[in-house]
Amino acid sequence: MPAGLFWFLAALSVLSALGVVVQRNPVHCLLSLVLTLLAIAVLFIGQDAVVVGFLQAIVYAGAIMVLFLFVIWLLNLPAESRPTGHLALRFFGAVAVAALMAELLVFALPARLQIRAAAHAAGYGSIEALSQTLFSEYLIAFEVTSVLLLVAVIGAVALARRTTAAEMQERGAADKAEIEKAA
Amino acid sequence: MVSLSWLMVLSAAIFAIGVAGFLTRRNILVMFMSIELMLNAVNLAFVSLGSRMGTMDGQVIVFFVMTVAAAEAAVGLAIIISIFRSRETVHADDLTLLRW
């Protein structure tokens, strides 16, 4: 990928990521996050990971983030009055983050990344290549993931669905019985 | 051709930002978003290394990360909703019921 594009995307992603962290209004945070995701998606495509890049745009930006948006609306969240009150937390957090960053940078040093650059085979990053890998050596993981998704759906419904009045009543009755039993 | 190092640095930076966000924001939703940031930073690292090594594995893993992220978002948001229903707040330091 051309260097100029990379630097542009890098700046964009970092800035928008910062935006996620610093902005008060959840919706703005969300938009910054979407921007970051898209920038990263383009970074993927720039490295021949075309399919994954588009998937990132479709699934992440197009679906998951919309879900976030819905929740924000549903809870009708106001802009955050103040960041977390724990100054100690913020201080130590900052220190710890700096430390982590430093460590990771050491890893990122060119001297440390002695990875022999391999040429991309024809169709690298194409949907065929992805599918070949996915359905051959990662098949089990794939199936498990499908089950995971199913479970997640069920769990989400079970958690978020509003309990009906009848259920409320019988639950209350059960609690009363509990209390009486205890008493 | 951009050197791998810079990609790594970028990914590290985004990850750190995500961590910072998770540690300092009070709004659970935003903390959640910070988690997504971290995930994406890692994804970026995966794809970069994978493309450098010319293997598909990195991308496959990213694929899985996305799926898991989707599941996680669904359940996590559901939890947030039910929390909000019972506690009328999504501020992390108001949700300290599980304490001494």
Add this chain to the structure above:
Amino acid sequence: MIELVVGAIEAILMVLIGLHLAIFLLYFERKGSALIQDRVGANRAAITGFGRKLGLPNLGIVNTLVADPLKLFTKEDFVPDGADHFLHGLAPFLALFPVLITFVVIPFGDTITVGGYTFNLQAANLNAAALYLLATIGIGVYGVALGGWASNNRWALLGGIRATAQMISYEIAMGLALVSVIMTYGTLDLQEMVRAQGGVWFGFLPRWGIFVQPLAFVLLLTAGVAESKRVPFDLPEGESELILGYMVEYSGGKQAAFMFTDFAEQALTAMMLVTFFLGGWQVPWLYRDGFHLPGGHLIAVAPLAVSLLGVVSFLVKVVVLCAFLGLVRWTLPRFRYDQLMRLGWKGLVPLGLANILVTAFIVVAAGGTH
């Protein structure tokens, strides 16, 4: 270098095509509806009775193509109190932009050779164009959603929520339909798909996708209409209960942008349908060297002419389809929201999955795509 220039030109051309289609739809909105409802329709604005001097009937072309935009763009741009100014301004273009950039991957013609140069009549020849389509459409949601949210207005927010829910719901149906199509052609490249639709079966039947994937066609058609939030899926606007929904707080150019988005999406839907199912720029029985009529005899045509014929056929198909969509828009009544969702989740999605399954079986039975 020259390819880049040409590519840019093609892109602009394509976008313009899209816009003009949108405008055509706007016109059809006015006059076509009048036709259907047995009204005269827009016929006031005429440039100093120019047409009438010539004794022509006033088709209202002027006021739809000129007066309406003029009026819209000269209206006051009003931002409600307490609205999020930045997002309120951003939203319409966030909605319009993705649609416009989507046009560039639609192939509107075969490769054409002019003066030794060979150009692919497709602005951006992405090898994962189908995914690109889905991606851009997915991003398109945000414009509407934020438009609704940023207006600081209950109706607008409701409209936005409706729109968002509807669009992501039907994106799934659309995606599934596309998956089956992709499986049939075994490629993500639209140009390839169109090429695959050349030739005939049984000597006369064009190899169009619609004959292979009729169900997918219906699915994509429905989903497309729903994506473009047109009747019978225009609940987000829902004049009767939400007074234009997410657009309620918009006026002037921004609203024009929103409306354009809808029309452009409709045009896009038409293009997609044409590309996937109606043989894109393919002309029945027309090959490189000319027409091979079912009878068997050949009418020779010059290569350049062939290419241009392709472009023309593409445009014709698209226009016809747009007209059809407009027809739909003025004939069907509006759904209720639960009906909409039920149709999307319990109707299209299962059908799409079943279609994928069947397609997969057939593809495998036919020995795979490679």
Add this chain to the structure above:
Amino acid sequence: MNVEFAALALILVFPALGVLFNMFLGPRLGRKAVNVAGPGVMFLSFAVATVAFLRILAMPEGSALYFTLWRWIEAGQFHVELGLRVDALSAVMVMVVTGVGSFIHLYSVGYMAHDEDYARFFTYLNLFAFSMLILVLADNLLMMFVGWEGVGLCSYLLIGFWYTNPEFAYNGRKAFIVNRIGDAGFILGILTLLSALARHGVWTLDFAELKAHASMIGPSAATAAGLLLFLGATGKSAQIPLYVWLPDAMVGPTPVSALIHAATMVTAGVYMVARLNFMYMLAPDAMAVVATVGALTAFFAGTIAIVQLDIKRVLAYSTVSQLGYMFLGVGSGAFAAGVFHLMTHAFFKGLLFLCAGSVIHGLEGEQDMNKMGALRHHMPITFWTMLIATLAITAVPGFSGYFSKDLILEGAYESGHFRLWLLGAITAGITGLYMFRLIFMTFFGESRVEPDKLHHVHESPPVMTIPLIVLAVLAAVGGWVGLPDGLLWGDAFARFLAPVVGDFKPAVEASPAMLSAVATGLGGIGILLAYVCYLRMPGVPALVAWRAKGLYDLLLEKYRIDELYDLVVTRPLFFFSNQILNRGVDRMVIDGAANGAGLAVETGGELARRVETGNVQHYALVYLLGAIAIVAYYLYLVIR
């Protein structure tokens, strides 16, 4: 020769089924079902036992039936099979247990007819039969011990059957605890034996193998093991010093007294000694102890029996006394005689108890002989059968007791224990005295029955009297299997057992006729005495009691053995437990440790819980620190 005979398992299975049936279904299905099932299973296993017995008879002598269920314990070279074995000795025992047991079960149907808890009763009774059969069928010491404990448990359960009466429950516990003491000895005996053999690399508890390797045991080990095992026997078979529980055990239902505390369980000790004869032969000292204890027990118990007024207590002491006889027999090497007396005693003593039960039943639970008398007209069958049993126990020639007791005394004399023989002979007289005292006080003289009970004194129902008759026949003729040598078939019983318990080798010459004449004569004197004192001139006993008051009270209070134990054992034990163990060890050391631990944990928790702020972000921070540490470690790995 040994033959595998799978049906042996059935002998155990039937009572086990009975237990399950009565326990789970009995209360639901009601009295009829239980009345059928309870005795039914016993008769079934009696049938199987008979088959086995007949096969034994058919086979050449010295042969045995065996059936190994499965390997129970395996530890290195040591292993124990759940094996059943029926040779001559255990055949006799099985016949006695199942046979007498069956009829007593049958009798119980009538006796418990008015009790609400019949299901529980028959559950326990079947369980007892099951355990007892394990005991006698076992082919190794450990399994025998299982049965040994099982019968102990059942005896406890049945003594305290009417547990609502605290005294009954107390007596149950007493029996149990006293037995524990003996059982401790039994276990130690087993271990001694095991270690003695293990020293020679023989790891076994199987009777056959033990017998085969008997020579390896060595006299000292044999003596130790013999004495320890005999301690167990004294517990189970109520010998000095552990006999105190048996008289108190009489508070249980009478069929229980008959079955457990007369016919079967209490004879387990005798059976054990006979079973291990080969070992006791190696330990003359142990044998002497056994014989002596037996003789003394016989004598003292007899003397106590004279003054008792409770009809069942009299029988209880007489049981103790008779058991003493048996031990005298086995102790002086006449194992066959001991087992023979065991068998006959099972017949007549079981019968005596059943008759006593019948009397008590007729008098609605009256046990005091002062409130009886002249019952022979009211309950003739009971009277006659009881008379037969009494004649048997007092060794009147021709009745079963005569033959067995003579053999024992003869054995005692001929083995050189002259004093013990004398004691036994005197006891024979005493036996006559107290038994006929019982008869006379119960069935003769003028009625002392309380008037309100008098009019509905009645003979027991057939279901009770039939067992009486059957046992009466056995009590009468049961002894004829062991006639004196030379007479008809001679001592067939001893010949039958010889392969298992060996022949009796007299050390001193004596004329059997002479000995039996002496014993019988003494018995006659005893009877005469009883006749005089309790029919002719009833004033005499009171006079004697008044004159020899000290002796009388001593007897009445059973030589104050209970008080002695209380003083020597119980009180010190209580003192030690309470002062040292409870106050000292338990409260201070153990409770202190426990509370201390709890306190430490609590305070620790108090401090540690402060970490749990409940704020996710704090946790996240710690988490992050951990991550940093891990990355740092990898960094170190990379850079190094």
